[in-house]
Amino acid sequence: MASLQASSFLHSSAYSLPRLSRKRTITSIRDLPKTRASNIPLHDLQTGRLAEELEKARSYTSLKTTFVDKKYTKNDENYGSDSMVLEKLYAILEAVADRVEMHKNIGDQRDNWNSLLLTSINAITLAGATMSGIASTIAAGAAPVGALKICSTLLFIAATGMLCIMNKIQPSQLAEEQRNAARLFKQLQKEIETTIAIGEPTDRDVNEAMQKVLALDKAYPLPLLGVMLEKFPSNIEPAVWWPQQQRSGQVTSAHCNGWNAKLEKEMRSIVEVLRRKDKEEYLRLGGKALKLNKMLAVSGPLLTALAAIGSSFVGSPMPGGSWAAILGVVAGSLASVVNTLEHGAQVGMQFEMYRGNAGFFKLMEESIESNLIDNRRENGELFEMKVALQLGRSLSELRDIASSSSNRGGEVDEFASKLF
Known part of the structure; x- marks a missing residue:
């Protein structure tokens, strides 16, 4: 009877997890902490231990997907100028x-x-x-x-x-x-x-x-009107679509880089x-x-x-x-x-x-x-x-x-x- 209740509880808890996009789901499943229901004692199920483990897994998944999507978070040391x-x-x-x-x-x-x-x-x-x-x-x-x-x-x-x-x-x-x-x-x-x-x-x-x-x-x-390129120019010049290149200085050595x-x-x-x-x-x-x-x-x-x-x-x-x-x-x-x-x-x-x-x-x-x-x-x-x-x-x-x-x-x- 107790195992049936545990199975029912696991089933209902799994469906209570928030739905994620396909991309995030793949990332999350790969990086989820390995928590197996079979390794959790029965008395832990009765005291709510399983709910805590699932909540931890949910929090980890949220942090992982946020990092993957944005690359930088406020907790990252490079956050700011980068x-x-x-x-x-x-x-x-x-x-x-x-x-x-x-x-x-x-x-x-x-x-x-x-x-x-x-x-x-x-x-x-x-x-x-x-x-x-x-x-x-x-x-x-x-x-x-x-x-x-x-x-x-x-x-x-x-x-x-x-x-x-x-x-x-x-x-x-x-x-x-x-x-x-x-x-x-x-x-x-x-x-x-x-x-x-x-x-x-x-x-x-x-x-x-x-x-x-x-x-x-x-x-x-x-x-x-006003800015159209000249269709019959007097002088033929190559098209220029790039900015003037800034040079940082003369090369000091030929054998580099x-x-x-x-x-x-x-x-x-x-x-x-x-x-x-x-x-x-x-x-x-x-x-x-x-x-x-x-x-x-x-x-x-x-x-x-x-x-x-x-x-x-x-x-x-x-x-x-x-x-x-x-x-x-x-x-x-x-x-x-x-x-x-x-x-x-x-x-x-x-x-x-x-x-x-x-x-x-x-x-x-x-x-x-x-x-x-x-x-x-x-x-x-x-x-x-x-x-x-x-x-x-x-x-x-x-x-x-x-x-x-x-x-x-x-x-x-x-x-x-x-x-x-």
Whole structure:
């Protein structure tokens, strides 16, 4: 009878424990004090000993799960400055995650702008050209001629205005900017998570994270009015999305922190190849894409404006009335071709892509140069591996191209990067 009461009491006490989440339950079961009901004497059950043991287990579980979730508690000796640094990093991490979603959503929206505006403007232009052609086949003075001329002219005028706006904001380039921003914010998010996972972050980590967030906000603004990046700059410059790197002082010894004279020479050779080959090549391609985009951006509205003028004189008794019809039809058709070439081929996006690639190589240059002369530099072996991964090469390939550059005075036929 007594064992049945004890079994019933154990059963009811087990169900009285608070429910925990799945994650906390796994942690708690692993770390619970080993209390077995079979080892507790019967008289202890009658005096409430079991209830005390269960209460102790419950208290231990609560403390364990609180420590796992927050890492630092008020009883921890590192609570205070370390805890505040963690809270700041988590606040920055939340802001970065929010920016990733914002740039992703706005990038999708602006990509839709490009598709919808391209389709709409081409439809309007071709409709205007069709009406202009039909009007030219109807005898002068007939009733439909005036209506067709007015509709055709209005359609061409509307297409001209929409094209001017579309060519000014370059939706495909805007979408590429937001894609780059989302990718870079994701990269920053992973960096902060790694810093937290490694442990012992400092105020310097917080300041660097803040500076990187602000630099990205400046490099890839979300609004269009007032702060939109110049779509047709006079000078081609690499994109810059990182803060100016602070240097702590000149390196006092080459043989420290995994660095040696051979590795420093190798990194200097890589910098020369990046500067003379990779970055210059993408700046050259960006310049060509920009010139083509400028020419197409001017030609499209100009052709639709000429088509509007020509369609307004279709069927008139004035000399050259037949040429007016030809101008309306041909200029309208050419405007559709030019618009498709500019925005369908996303020439603005290609320019931004080349500019971003040049910026990537400029960032690598600055990072390598900073580690060469900064007294607070990364471990040499780790840094060499990072450079090789960023360039899509193995360590042996990286050393080979550095050796080839050194032997030829910085002139090599091969690009440093094999990724793009």
